[in-house]
Each structure stands twice: as C-alpha cells, then as structure tokens.
Amino acid sequence: MAQGEAVRAAYDAVAGIYDEFTGNNNYELWFGELLPKLEELGLRQGALLDVACGTGKGIGPMLDRGWTVTACDISPGMIEQAQEKFPEGVKFDVYDMVELPHLGDFDLVWALNDPVNYLVDDGDLERAFASMGANLAPEGLLVFDCNTMKIFREAFGADVEDKRGDLGTWRGLGGFDDIYGAEISSEGIETSVHRERHWPVDVVRAALIAAGLEPLAAIGQREEGAGLVLSPDCDEDRDHKIIHVAKRAAA
Ligand SMILES: C[S@@+](CC[C@H](N)C(=O)[O-])C[C@H]1O[C@@H](n2cnc3c(N)ncnc32)[C@H](O)[C@@H]1O
Secondary structure, eight states: OHHHHHHHHHHHHHTTTTTHHHHTTHHHHHHHHHHHHHHHHOOOOSSEEEEETSSSSSSHHHHHHHHHOEESOOOOHHHHHHHHOSSSOEEEEOOOOGGOOOOOOOEEEOOSGGGGGGGTTTTTHHHHHHHHHHHEEEEEEEEEEEEEEHHHHHHHHHTTTTEGGGGGGEEEEETTEEEEEEEOOOSSSSOOOEEOOOOOOOHHHHHEEEETTTEEEEEEEETTTTTTEEEESSSSTSSSSEEEEEEEOOO
16 A cells, blocks of 8 residues: 555544544643744744644644644545534645645645654655645745654554553554554554654755755754753754754745
C-alpha cells in the first residue's frame, strides 16, 4: 500500500479515539511557548493554514488568539472529527500535503505534531515544502516539527509497549533505514500501523532550500516535568521535537 493510503487508513481508524489517546498534549501550553518565538522570527498575526490538522486540537487556541483558520488533512475521518468541533468559521478540506492546491496567501502555514515524519518516500519532503510554501504570503512563515532520534528510540523501539488502560495500547515495531513503525490497538477499532521516517536537520534544511524556502531556525523542544523547554539550538538526543521555521527565499 502506498504511504498516503496507509496514513489515511491508519488515521481514519484512530480518528474516534485520537483526542483521548493524545489527551496529555497541552496545546495552550505549547502555543504559549512557541508563538512568542515565532514572533521573534517575524510572525504577524492573521491567517493560518493548519496542514495535517488532525481532529483540530490546535485550532481552538488559534481562533481564541484572533487568527482565521483554514485546515486540511489527508484523513477524512480526522477532518470529520475536526468539523464536529468547529461546525462554523473554519474551512476544512481533505488534501495530501505533498500536493496542496493554492488555498490562499497565509501568514502562517504549519503542520504540527509530526506529520512531516509520515513523509517516508524520497522526494516527498521537497514536494510537501514546495506545496506548503506556495501557500505562504510573501513574509509568511512555514512551521513544522519533526520527531528526534530520542523519540524514535524511546517510543518506536521494538520493546516498547505503552498500555493506556481502556484507551488502548501503543506498541513500537522498531526501525530500519531511518523508517520506524508503531501500532495503535484498541477495542472496537482496527489496529493501525504508523510508519514514520527520521529526518535529520541537514536533510530538512536542504529540502527546504530545494523547495525555494529559506530555513530560519531549528528549535529544540523537550518536555521537563509539566513544562516545555524550547531552545534556540537543537539536539537529537536531548530534545523530543525539532521545530523548523522557514520563509520564502528572496527571489
Ligand atoms: C499526530 S497527527 C497530528 C494532528 C494535528 N496536527 C495535531 O496536532 O493534533 C498527524 C496528522 O498528520 C496527518 N498526515 C500525515 N501525512 C499527511 C499527508 N501526507 N498529508 C496531510 N496530512 C497528513 C494525519 O492524517 C494526522 O492527522
């Protein structure tokens, strides 16, 4: 099965339990730390394109901050959940991020919580960056996060089993050639397999440049106790995520 189809099937399967399964993710806390860093890099409030929006967990905090939001995802099941949360005021659609149409000129285009790691095929990184970049306003920012090696070791190792009571189980399947797997099983839903590729910072930066973008920052993010630490440098063995920020390259 092609990766796009596999991702769609995996997220259609988990859509109904996604919010509870990821209940620990605190978007208020996250955006409270992240948005000021993006403002330092030139972010201006306005229109957001939330790519790979999932069930829309990141949308409410941005609407509350006065942003207008357009959102899309490859999984119709995830979009359905998001639409239930925001029946009005947000435009939703189903798109693969490697071939987005021109939806507008956005001040911020982001893909949060590791969608870029789901691009496993050679060339897809550049295609996704070009298609997201084509939706940026001239001074707009592209922002996305990638899982670090620390996360692939700690959450995708073949010995990892994280039972979350009635919610289900996350099981690591191990990795080979930079591609790692995990499965989510839960009563009443089809077991889904999630294949993700580790993307090193230099590879991401080269793909951004090839797509006509200028890398601005690679911010390290790690959880510490109940808080989040964002560092101007990043470290594959210390951080949980690396948040990449880019803008259109000067013509
Ligand atoms: C871990 S979820 C994150 C969802 C949301 N951004 C959030 O923060 O809750 C990853 C999302 O990426 C989407 N995704 C993965 N590959 C994609 C692609 N090629 N195009 C669009 N969406 C994709 C999945 O369907 C899923 O909803």
